[in-house]
Amino acid sequence: MKPMNKETALIVFSGGQDSTTCLFWAKKHFRSVEALTFTYGQRHAVEVQMAEKIARKADVPWHHMDVSFIGKLGRNSLTDSSIVMDQEKPADGPPNTFVPGRNLFFLSIAAVFARERGINHLVTGVSQTDFSGYPDCRDAFIKSLNVTLNLGMEEQFVIHTPLMWIDKEQTWEMADKLGVLDLVRNDTLTCYNGIAGDGCGHCPACTLRREGLERYLKRLKG
Ligand code: ZN
Numbered sequence: 001m002k003p004m005n006k007e008t009a010l011i012v013f014s015g016g017q018d019s020t021t022c023l024f025w026a027k028k029h030f031r032s033v034e035a036l037t038f039t040y041g042q043r044h045a046v047e048v049q050m051a052e053k054i055a056r057k058a059d060v061p062w063h064h065m066d067v068s069f070i071g072k073l074g075r076n077s078l079t080d081s082s083i084v085m086d087q088e089k090p091a092d093g094p095p096n097t098f099v100p101g102r103n104l105f106f107l108s109i110a111a112v113f114a115r116e117r118g119i120n121h122l123v124t125g126v127s128q129t130d131f132s133g134y135p136d137c138r139d140a141f142i143k144s145l146n147v148t149l150n151l152g153m154e155e156q157f158v159i160h161t162p163l164m165w166i167d168k169e170q171t172w173e174m175a176d177k178l179g180v181l182d183l184v185r186n187d188t189l190t191c192y193n194g195i196a197g198d199g200c201g202h203c204p205a206c207t208l209r210r211e212g213l214e215r216y217l218k219r220l221k222g
Helices: 016-031 048-057 070-072 100-116 139-153 166-179 181-185 204-222
Strands: 005-012 032-039 064-065 119-123 158-159
Touching: 005 016, 005 100, 016 032, 016 048, 016 119, 016 166, 016 181, 032 048, 032 100, 048 064, 048 181, 064 100, 100 119, 100 139, 139 158, 166 181, 166 204
Parallel strands: 005 032, 005 119, 032 064, 119 158
Antiparallel strands: none
């Protein structure tokens, strides 16, 4: 086991708005950054290619891992195209776009992957503010998992969540301050229908993203 390198961070990187903003946040705060992208059975394989492209643009080493079993374990509309996607959060629980265990698996795998490289800083773009009803985006879950990972591997991992307490408007602001607003706007994929940039415009992910951007641009002008 190599000694921990406190100045390198590993980011769980999907190539969407949030994790791309976090990638550039991490580049600002750590000496070096590496990105790890997962294939988890998502409908749109193009997501992974876009993540690779962004990592190359950002000059960050990019790793990819196939964990498609995650999408098959729990039924959800992001990995099963026979299920009609919920457009809103139902009153009785998470929407069917919720992939059960996704962040639990991603961060656990990322921690093992990081440990092998002597990295103890992990970065993820989850947010409790705009959490869309996904329980594994909440701060309590991340803190609890952080403790569990440290106990389970006898390490001192630190999970960084730069977007935890900010909304989509403020996430655009952060991208702008990091000098990557155009890159995030044009090169990332957030849309549930697999359309890059401004997306399809009407799926729940596009709506959240678009409304945040409109609010931010309006505030800039105001
Ligand atoms: Zn969309």
